[in-house]
Amino acid sequence: MSELRYVGRKIVRDDGLTKVTGQLTYPSDLKIDDMYHGALVFASVPHALINDINVEEALKKPGVIDVITWKDVPGINGFGICGPEQPVYCKEKVRYLGDVVAMVVAKTERQARSAVSKVHVDYTVLETVSDSVKAMTDSSTERIPLPGTETAGHNKISRVDYSVGNVEKIFNDPDVIVAENDYKTPYEEHVYLETDIAVATVNENGQLELWGSLQYPHLDRTEIAHVMDLPEGQVIIHAGYQGGGFGSKHDMTIQPAAAVAAWKLKHAVRVHMNREESFLTSAKRVPYQFHVKTAADKEGHLLAHEVVFTADGGPFVAANPAIFCFTIEHSAGVYRFPNVHIEGDIAYTNNAHCGAFRGFGCNQICYALESQMDELAAKLGMDSLDFREMNQIRTGQPLSMTHRFGGSDGLAVSYDVVRNTNLYKNKEAFKAAAAKPYLKRGIGFGWALQGVGMGNFCPDYCIVDVKLHEDGHFSVSTGAVEMGQGVVTTCHILAAEKAQVSYDQIQVLVGDTDTTPDAGGTVASRSTLTAGNAMWIAFDTMQDYAAEELKKSYRHVALDFDGYLCDGRLVTWAEIYKLLPPEKHTVQGKYHVPETNKHLPFGVHYIYGYCAHIVGVEVNTLTGQTQVIESEILPAVGTVVNRLGYEGQAEGGTSMALGYALMEDFRMDQESRVLTKNLQTYMVPTTKDMPRVCKVTPIETIEREGPYGAGGMGEVVCIPGTPAITNAIRDAIGMTVRELPASPEKVLMWLRENA
């Protein structure tokens, strides 16, 4: 595709300069004259019935305007991605320590915060349920969901049991080679830089207007309208530019609470969580316990795969059922198993609220599966790369879950590309280069696939408006949110390419229910594919209008750079603007992501992105510390739209995979109290932890469904690095990492026991 003008180059992001100079306003920068400030009253116990909320003393404190509680909620006192189950303000019970019981509104933040302890809540304390297995299996544990909530069993959010073929028959065959292991993954906190914020006000038209930490403004508008009992047209949501999200902001936190306060007081109210509050309340990556059994024949052909798991969903349904289904869908990874059995339950507990996190349930199972692949290869005496390649799914075949899939052919070539990496070619030299006898080196791989878009779980569409302006420039608007991932720049590049205009002739607007159409959520690695295709449709319409109009006056009309070549003369878009009737100045494109051929008991995708990752690590056998020395990530996600953005995503994904592998561990005690309250004890990698060699090698095969062949890469790049690292630890010292993170302590204690 050498004729492409913008796609595939290194283009500096549109918002780069305004970000580094501090000019760009994030929601937390917003100041409205005279606005009030809210401070949250959180549950003081993780599980209790509320008898009484007494606000009298708080109301007397200086500067306090009001204390908002459930009584002030005009509509449904609940919200949540898979059902309005999280209370805006708790009424009958609290179910975790991040539950909001009330909000003190005062003239200053300091006044509001200092009155929080004066709100007195009388509780009948209930048993804390913090063990996810016991929560579901022991019916004498206290029930967590609110009365009347439908569940899949005692304290059970959902359950899936799905089989293809017959795994038992395979496992019973004495000739097969079986690897059977337990794996465990931790809660993970997103640590976006901008902690959760909401600023709500009632504007001069009497509409509720809200700026906040949000990843899907149009859905948030619907939810807030329900909470407020207002028509959607009465609610305006501005999400625009966020200081990071990584999926967590897909779940709202304090935004509905702020909306209720602003509406009641008919005054602007700002609520901004500090780091500790954000850690306490925001959705974490769901922790899992897996029991995995994988079988192959003696030649190394995979035969059967069984995954039995429980997950801890925390106090709310939230996005848990969708995440859980995603795990099931991805449990066979990039491999072809004729027989699978997947069975899992997800529990309610009083622990952290769980939800979406970059990778959405794939990271956990990918780590377990890729560990199994290495273990099986070792048992078979096979090279683990050959073993993987031999069992990969092939284009045209259905996936192990039996549905058909599209996508690029990148996976098929990825094995050879990995064999060609410097690290792989020099693996023996790499391993021999450890400087001290107590430093042990190893290399490891991981492969992942990741569904792009919502799957057939829910409607998956994106709308883009394209508007031609008088001076000939186009504005491209869509409800996607810019969280740092670069969606604005990606849309800009794709629009300029499709429109065939100078780069500065495109303006991109995002993330606002007032000025941009519904893009679907900015989640699921979907924006490049969906917004790119929707604007493609819109520009096609625009170009048809233009050509039709021009053909009235010219004989030969052809799209050219910055306009149309008409009988040898360039008619610019500014001139075309004048020729077109006003109703043709704005066009809309709506794109639906194609669905796969089957509806399974869990939503499945048609389009997937792939990624391979190879790393070289060094384990210090005296301290248990692991350093990733070299890393090469090889995403196979179609065309590179912007080389800079692509590398940024892949390097950031590498660091996230490294954190999940080696250090990130959000912990609570048995009473569901957070132990890792802030960044002092919750460890995320720093630049000093990044590998000295950190290469990004795109496997650029065309994603047939995507704009200019581009697919979705946001998530898949943070997944295979984790098992690559744990597999490299195995290669270095022989330890199979059974529980993430592979902290120095776990590694050293394993070494002591296995010396």
Place this chain on the structure above:
Amino acid sequence: MLNISKYYRVSSLEEALDLLNKETWKILGGGTDIVPQMRAGAHKDAALMDIQLLKNELGSVEMRDGDLVIGALCTHEELRHNDLVKEYMPTLADACAHVGSPQIRKRGTIAGNVINASPAGDTIPSLVAAGASARFLSVNGERLVPVEDIATRPGRTVKEDNELLTEFIIPLEGKAWKGTYDKVGVRNALQISIADCAVISHPDFGVRIACGSVGPTVKRALQSEALFAKEGMTREDFASAMAEDICPIDDVRASAAYRREVLTNLIYLHYQER
């Protein structure tokens, strides 16, 4: 939310001592310990005395009578690059290089690190191992306190309210300390140590070891030190010595067992490599 009653920047040592004698102040060095503590609710309504302007008086490193003298206001960043420190007390330079992040190293001071009295203060093991003392000054005069005796328990010191720490004196007899400083954590920067130790030696004073984050205060590891004088010691010998030298606890960052194991491994390594 910072709640302070007063902030004052003193312009001379005399003024500082005078004010410290009259009223209760919280001395503010780089503020990298105090400010986060205030955010967490400590030092409510404190009167802060900023001593940054005393940099001329308290900010130098020099050799005095064969000893290395380090001013209280020296920052970690200055110490890690200081030629005298690098030559005579290299483990201290190394420890300073591993404190926090560039921002923290440029603000945080050595006196603040010691007076904060955290068992995880990175500069403390080298100072304790070398037998360094701190000079405390007040209107009533001065006194020298061994660094090992400054902290009585986490966050508490023997410093009197009217005293200011002015400098540290590291005994050298004109000769350099050599050795290693190990800091164990789960990542390579911005890491409060899980366990750390300085294993140093000096032609006149012999081998000295001090360990941090494995007890309420940083202490010499006397039993382990003694083993360095003997030949043929095994890892088990060191494990038994460490059992007496340190008393770590389980906390959210690591278990006591890990702390014991890792320090035993490291000290035994240095014994083998000595």
